[in-house]
Amino acid sequence: MVTQRAYKFRFYPTPTQKRQLAIEFGHARYVWNWALERRTKAYKAQGESLNTIRLSRQLTVLKQTECPWLSEATASCHTQKLRDQDRAFKNFFAGRGKYPRFKRRHQTQSVRYQLDQRHVAKNFNAESKLLKLPKLGTLKLKWSQRMGGIPKMVTVSKDPAGRYFVSMACEVEIAALPARKNAVGVDVGVKDVVVTSSGDKSGAPKYTYQYARQLKKAQRRLSKKKKGSQRRRRQQQRVARIHARIADSRRDFLNQQSSKLINENQVICLEDLNIKGMLRNRRLSKAVADCGLYELRRQIECKAKWYGREVLIVDRWAPTSKRCSECGTIQESMPLKVREWECPDCGTEHDRDINAAKNVLRWGTAGSAETDKARGAVKTPRAVA
Structure with a gap:
């Protein structure tokens, strides 16, 4: 290509x-x-x-x-x-x-x-x-x-x-990668940035929180410098270096995760999340921004075009978290605090994120018809997983 x-x-x-x-x-x-x-x-x-x-x-x-x-x-x-x-x-x-x-x-x-x-x-x-x-x-x-x-x-x-x-x-x-026969569903979130349908979890480095103490100290010193002075400009540069370190670390982490998904899978199924809407949540906006979810999707789609992979997008309204991936039963509600739950119909114990990734894989490979059917009477968007 x-x-x-x-x-x-x-x-x-x-x-x-x-x-x-x-x-x-x-x-x-x-x-x-x-x-x-x-x-x-x-x-x-x-x-x-x-x-x-x-x-x-x-x-x-x-x-x-x-x-x-x-x-x-x-x-x-x-x-x-x-x-x-x-x-x-x-x-x-x-x-x-x-x-x-x-x-x-x-x-x-x-x-x-x-x-x-x-x-x-x-x-x-x-x-x-x-x-x-x-x-x-x-x-x-x-x-x-x-x-x-x-x-x-x-x-x-x-x-x-x-x-x-x-x-x-x-x-x-760019030469395409060797073709593979497997497909994977990917659920993204705050606790684990990438969770796959096979059970892999990437974790969340949370670089903003790692450098929060250094950043707070540097910004406090900046606030005490006289405006227009050389010392204030030098301190501004120190604050900018901390921000650059956070951005570089996050970009490197996302590159590793996107490259791993592209190298190991032929088809990647993603959920069409409303990132801008998530950033309006005053309690989760900082954590969502720290994960770089939009950048992750952009990298996956770009690398998929380069290396001959396929990316399938699942409707954002599909109830991926509150649907049992075994029997298909949809629960009435699934608050964010519930990380593990048991299906009342089939008795299967689920990890919230892995179950959502399995549903993303199923609906992504099945097409839009089954997604519309599974949505049913769902009227509210799913919260951030």
Whole structure:
């Protein structure tokens, strides 16, 4: 299968490269904010919509008159920011995103470079670990994975924790995994992030709770720093590093779980949960967000396309937790505090999550007809398992 695959590497810039990147980030941020202001004022005053081509012409005049210092940065980075904003407005008008906002200095900064495909061999070579960018020279990267293909664009970013990254996307051919004959049902939840119909439980690392004490201490110190001072900015970076450690740990855990499901099973059945609705529960929202349930489903679906697996989605209204997987009897209610229960009809003892995973597998492989039949008179959504 030929597809676009993204690669992200840690970047360790030299002091000279840091200074140049500070210029690139600052100029790109200025161009974004300048273009956003021009678009907003033009629409409010005259009902006129400005696009990238018209703004690019105005930007050229701006460089020649009011802001000659913009020439210190790479010109292609300015153009890419205008294109990014054009895409952001298209997403806004299509209902896929919010109205674009002005960028701040201490948020994530990024610039995108376009590689000249005529001379790309001089600037990029994955085998010899070579990458050169305009006005930056050779970059020192942590080549943590092998790359396939040749990128057309390279994005350099800096996160609030002060770390630099390089991202590239290439067209690669991914070989499908050997076909298997088994299928698995997956129930996700807070106590165990992944529970399979075969009885495997992943547990829940709860990284937010693991780092809660460090985060609380760092945020308390941040609240006492004077606004606008260098000490406050350094403390902000310390807080951002803790958040980055939590996010990286969670992402690594979810990658391990999704890869395990893809490698061991041909068909994966998932439940179509309302994640946004779960996050509105004031008692469970923090725990649900810490599990990364939406990211887990996204990874499974993406890897399934790459490696020739099949993902089946079960209706969110199906009573997976309160239905006996042996005889099919549906209980009237099943509170969250009930983790184990015995079926009054057949006497089978159930683990709540494993029983739900078995039902997900059955309804996922049986199709929508049996799911609609099993729903019956169910009128309320199932709570978070």
